[in-house]
Amino acid sequence: MDARRESEPTPMKNRTTVERKSERELVTTRTFNGPARIVFEAWTKPELFKRWWVPKSMGMSLLSCEMDVRVGGRYRLEFSYEGSKSAFFGTYKEVTPHSRLVWTNEESEDGAITTVTFEEKDGKTLLVMHELYPSKEALDAAGTGAADAMVETFAQLDELLVTLGASVGRS
Amino acid sequence: MVQYSRARFDASFAALSDATRRGVLERLGRADASITDLAEKFHMTLTGMKKHVGVLEQAGLVTTEKVGRVRTCKLGLRRLEEEAAWIERYHQLWDARFDELDKVVEELKWKEKVDGRKKRK
Numbered sequence: 001m002d003a004r005r006e007s008e009p010t011p012m013k014n015r016t017t018v019e020r021k022s023e024r025e026l027v028t029t030r031t032f033n034g035p036a037r038i039v040f041e042a043w044t045k046p047e048l049f050k051r052w053w054v055p056k057s058m059g060m061s062l063l064s065c066e067m068d069v070r071v072g073g074r075y076r077l078e079f080s081y082e083g084s085k086s087a088f089f090g091t092y093k094e095v096t097p098h099s100r101l102v103w104t105n106e107e108s109e110d111g112a113i114t115t116v117t118f119e120e121k122d123g124k125t126l127l128v129m130h131e132l133y134p135s136k137e138a139l140d141a142a143g144t145g146a147a148d149a150m151v152e153t154f155a156q157l158d159e160l161l162v163t164l165g166a167s168v169g170r171s
Numbered sequence: 172m173v174q175y176s177r178a179r180f181d182a183s184f185a186a187l188s189d190a191t192r193r194g195v196l197e198r199l200g201r202a203d204a205s206i207t208d209l210a211e212k213f214h215m216t217l218t219g220m221k222k223h224v225g226v227l228e229q230a231g232l233v234t235t236e237k238v239g240r241v242r243t244c245k246l247g248l249r250r251l252e253e254e255a256a257w258i259e260r261y262h263q264l265w266d267a268r269f270d271e272l273d274k275v276v277e278e279l280k281w282k283e284k285v286d287g288r289k290k291r292k
Contacts, residue, residue, distance in 0.1 A: 013273070016266040018258055026261075030269045034276040038283070042275045052271035055264075129265075143257040 023136035026112075028129040036098045036120035039127060043101060043116065044069040054079060070095055075103065110138035186230035191215070192223050196232060196246065203245040206235075 014031040021027045032039045042048045050065040063078040063085065069092055076089040090111065094102035099118055105111030112131040119126045133139040186192055191213055198204060198212065210220035224244055227233035234247040 013270070016262060016269055018262040018265065020258065028262075028265050030265070032269075032273065032276050034280050038276055038279045039272075041279065042272055048275055048279075052268055052275055055267035055271050143261065 020139075021130075024133045024139055026131045026133075026139065028131075030127050032125045032127060033123075034125060035123055036118040036125045039125045040098045040101075040118050043118075044095075053077070068092070069101075110134060110141060112138075112142070182230040183232060186226050186232055189223070189226075192227055195220075195223060195227065195244075199233060199244055199246045203243050205241045205243050207241070209244065 014033070016028065016030045018026065018028050042052065044067065046065045046067045049067065050062050053065075054060050054062045060079050060081045063080055065077050067073075067075045069075075071092060071094060073092045073095075074089065075092065076087060078085060078087045080086075088105065088107060090104040090106040092101070092103045093113070094100055094115075098120075101114075101116045103114055105114065110133065112133045115130045115132075117128045117130075119128070131139075133142065187196075194213060195209055198209065204212075206217060206220050206224055209215075209224070210217050213220065215223075224233060224235060227244075228235055228247075232247055233244050235242050235244045237243075
């Protein structure tokens with residue numbers, strides 16, 4: 001398989017765009033050189049998803065990836081970065097095969113609702129990822145914190161949630 | 172450069188093309204001021220100054236906050252730079268992810284082709 005890929009010309013790299021559409025919305029787009037059913041598959045099968053979600057350049061490693069892709073199903077991604085562990089988790093709100101996925105991010109109250117649409121045209125797929133944050137402040141915070149402190153913050157948040165969970169349990 | 176930044180930078184340059192607005196920025200660089208203060212200092216009507224501040228605000232160069240009946244203006248330049256920087260980092264992250272996803276898509280396409288050929292045999 002690898003031998004064949006090497007002998008084929010490298011497909012043209014498509015452009016990724018990111019735009020803050022409003023105070024609470026971030027929109028990312030990208031075209032893929034394949035049909036929607038394939039791109040959708042890569043977003044919904046954990047064994048495929050985990051091959052691209054954590055790019056090598058990020059210096060992170062994915063520890064586990066659980067995805068129950070159906071309405072009401074949950075996902076959980078755990079990864080480590082420089083010795084600290086963190087997690088992303090949430091719930092799938094909409095699952096329309098090959099065209100639309102909606103999920104929540106529940107690591108904090110400031111988590112976004114993410115909608116991904118897959119639009120096929122001439123064998124290519126336009127992917128639009130729309131993230132809606134609960135407030136302008138939540139998106140600002142997600143952005144300024146994201147690159148540098150994301151992992152640490154979520155690790156701390158995890159601890160906090162455990163603590164909060166324990167105290168709720170006691171009361 | 173991402174689309175977002177380009178649009179915002181265009182707006183910034185348009186905002187800076189006016190001498191009064193450049194003066195307002197210089198003034199706010201020294202201290203925050205209310206729209207009334209600025210109108211007085213630049214010998215303008217309140218409405219005229221509101222328009223200038225509006226243009227600067229749109230470009231992300233100035234932020235305003237209303238406390239009681241007074242609207243205070245402050246320099247927003249630093250925030251704009253920070254925001255453009257994090258959008259750029261976010262862009263890099265997703266661009267890297269999507270490059271990896273390209274590989275997965277290519278591989279699945281190839282598998283489909285092979286499977287299709289097998290079925291026909």
